[in-house]
Amino acid sequence: MSRNQPINVQTFINEHPFGRFQWLVFFVCFVIVLLDGFDTASIGFVAPALLTEWHLGKPDLAPVLSAALFGLACGSLTAGPLSDRLGRRSLLLWAVLLFGMACLGSAFAQTLEQLTVLRFVTGLGLGAAMPNAVTLMGEFCPDRRRATIINLMFCGFPLGAAAGGFLAAWMIPHFGWRSVLIFGGVTPLLLAILAAAQMPESVRFMVARAMPNERIQATLARISPAALSAERFTLTEAASSNGRSGVNVVLSKPYLVGSVMLWLAYFMGLVIFYASINWMPILLKDAGLPLKSATLVSALFPLGGVGAVLSGVLMDRFNANRVIAVCYGLTAVSVYAIGQAAGNIGALVAVIFLAGLLMNTAQSSMPALAAAFYPTAGRGTGVAWMLGVGRFGGIAGSFLVAELARRHFSFADIFATVAVAGAVASVGLLVKQLAAPQAPTSSVGAESVSH
Structure with missing residues (x-):
C-alpha cells in the first residue's frame, strides 16, 4: 500500500481479524458491565443487614434502593453528549473512578442519608460508564460481528448479578455488609488503572474529530502493523456531523423516529425486568407458594441473559429490528402465561425461565442495535440516552406493580398488564424498521478525513 493512499478506518477494522488488542478492549468493557450487575444484585x-444494624423499617430503605437507579438514569443522559464531545476513553476512565470511589465510600457511611447520596453518585458513575463501554466496544468491532460481540459483552450483567448474590451471601456473615461495598469499590479502581494504561481512544472518534494522525496510526497499528503504511485516515458514513453536537444528530430528522422507538422499547423492557425481579417472589408467595420455593423460582428469571449471544448472531445475519421485535413479542406472550400458570409449580418453573430468557435476550440486544443505528458523531449520545430513558422504565415497573397490588388486581391480571409492555416494545421496533428500513449509517456517504 502506498504511503499516500488513505485508510478507511472501519474498512481496516472489517478486513482484519478480531485480535488480542480488541479482546483487551472487550475485557475492560465486559468487566464494567459485570460490575453493574454485581452492584444491582449486591x-x-x-x-x-442494614435493617438490623441501623434499626430501620422496610419503607426507610426505599430511597437507598432507588437512589442508584436515578443516578444511572442521570449519568447516562449527561454522559452521552459529553462522550461525543470529549471522547469515549477519558469519560469512561472518569466514570469508572467515580463509581469506584463512591461505592468504596458507601462502605463507610454512618447514616441512611449518607448512604443514599453515595448510592446516587455510584449510579451516576455506572450510568456514564455503561453506554461509553458499549460505544467504545462497538467502534472497535468489525461490522459483521458487532451485535454478537456487544451482546456477548452484555452477558456480564447476569453473571455479575449472580456473582453479587453469591459473594454477598458468603461475605456478609463472615465480614459484614460493608465488605461487599468495599469489594465493589476496590475492583473498579483497579480496573481504572488497567484502562488508563492500555485502553485507547476510539479510532472512529479520533478521525471524526480530526485528531493528530500519529494517535490514529498508533492505535490502528495495535490491530495490524499495516496501518503504519498510511499517512491519512478516512471515515465514511452516510451522516456527517457537519459540526453538530451528538444531541443534534440524535434528534435530527433522519434519526428522530428511530431514537424515540429505541427509547420506548428499552423503557418497556425494563418495566418488565424490574416489575419481575422486585415483585415476583412476593406475588408467588401470595399466590400460594412457600417463601423458599417462591424465591428459588423467581431466581430463574434473570438467568436468561446468555441467550443474547444467539440473538447477536441472528442480528448480524438478519434484520436486527425484526429479530429483537420477535423476542419482545414472545416475551409478552410468556409473561402473560406466568399469570395463567399459578398453582402449577412445574408450569411456573418452565414459563418463568422462558420469559426471563426471552426478555433478557431482547433487552441485552438493544445496546448493539443502538450502536449500529447512529453515526460516530451521535453514537455516544444515542446509546447513552436509550439506556438513560430506559432506567426510568425500571422505576416505573416497580411502582406499576405496587399500584396494581393496591388496586387488588389478581395474580393473572398483574402479569397480563405487565405483558402489555412487551407488546409495546415489539411494535416500537417494527415502527423503527418501517420509518428507516436501514440504519442511516449503513450506506456510503459523507467522508471525514484526518490529515
Whole structure:
C-alpha cells in the first residue's frame, strides 16, 4: 500500500481479524458491565443487614434502593453528549473512578442519608460508564460481528448479578455488609488503572474529530502493523456531523423516529425486568407458594441473559429490528402465561425461565442495535440516552406493580398488564424498521478525513 493512499478506518477494522488488542478492549468493557450487575444484585443482599444494624423499617430503605437507579438514569443522559464531545476513553476512565470511589465510600457511611447520596453518585458513575463501554466496544468491532460481540459483552450483567448474590451471601456473615461495598469499590479502581494504561481512544472518534494522525496510526497499528503504511485516515458514513453536537444528530430528522422507538422499547423492557425481579417472589408467595420455593423460582428469571449471544448472531445475519421485535413479542406472550400458570409449580418453573430468557435476550440486544443505528458523531449520545430513558422504565415497573397490588388486581391480571409492555416494545421496533428500513449509517456517504 502506498504511503499516500488513505485508510478507511472501519474498512481496516472489517478486513482484519478480531485480535488480542480488541479482546483487551472487550475485557475492560465486559468487566464494567459485570460490575453493574454485581452492584444491582449486591445492594439487595446488603439491605436486610442494614435493617438490623441501623434499626430501620422496610419503607426507610426505599430511597437507598432507588437512589442508584436515578443516578444511572442521570449519568447516562449527561454522559452521552459529553462522550461525543470529549471522547469515549477519558469519560469512561472518569466514570469508572467515580463509581469506584463512591461505592468504596458507601462502605463507610454512618447514616441512611449518607448512604443514599453515595448510592446516587455510584449510579451516576455506572450510568456514564455503561453506554461509553458499549460505544467504545462497538467502534472497535468489525461490522459483521458487532451485535454478537456487544451482546456477548452484555452477558456480564447476569453473571455479575449472580456473582453479587453469591459473594454477598458468603461475605456478609463472615465480614459484614460493608465488605461487599468495599469489594465493589476496590475492583473498579483497579480496573481504572488497567484502562488508563492500555485502553485507547476510539479510532472512529479520533478521525471524526480530526485528531493528530500519529494517535490514529498508533492505535490502528495495535490491530495490524499495516496501518503504519498510511499517512491519512478516512471515515465514511452516510451522516456527517457537519459540526453538530451528538444531541443534534440524535434528534435530527433522519434519526428522530428511530431514537424515540429505541427509547420506548428499552423503557418497556425494563418495566418488565424490574416489575419481575422486585415483585415476583412476593406475588408467588401470595399466590400460594412457600417463601423458599417462591424465591428459588423467581431466581430463574434473570438467568436468561446468555441467550443474547444467539440473538447477536441472528442480528448480524438478519434484520436486527425484526429479530429483537420477535423476542419482545414472545416475551409478552410468556409473561402473560406466568399469570395463567399459578398453582402449577412445574408450569411456573418452565414459563418463568422462558420469559426471563426471552426478555433478557431482547433487552441485552438493544445496546448493539443502538450502536449500529447512529453515526460516530451521535453514537455516544444515542446509546447513552436509550439506556438513560430506559432506567426510568425500571422505576416505573416497580411502582406499576405496587399500584396494581393496591388496586387488588389478581395474580393473572398483574402479569397480563405487565405483558402489555412487551407488546409495546415489539411494535416500537417494527415502527423503527418501517420509518428507516436501514440504519442511516449503513450506506456510503459523507467522508471525514484526518490529515
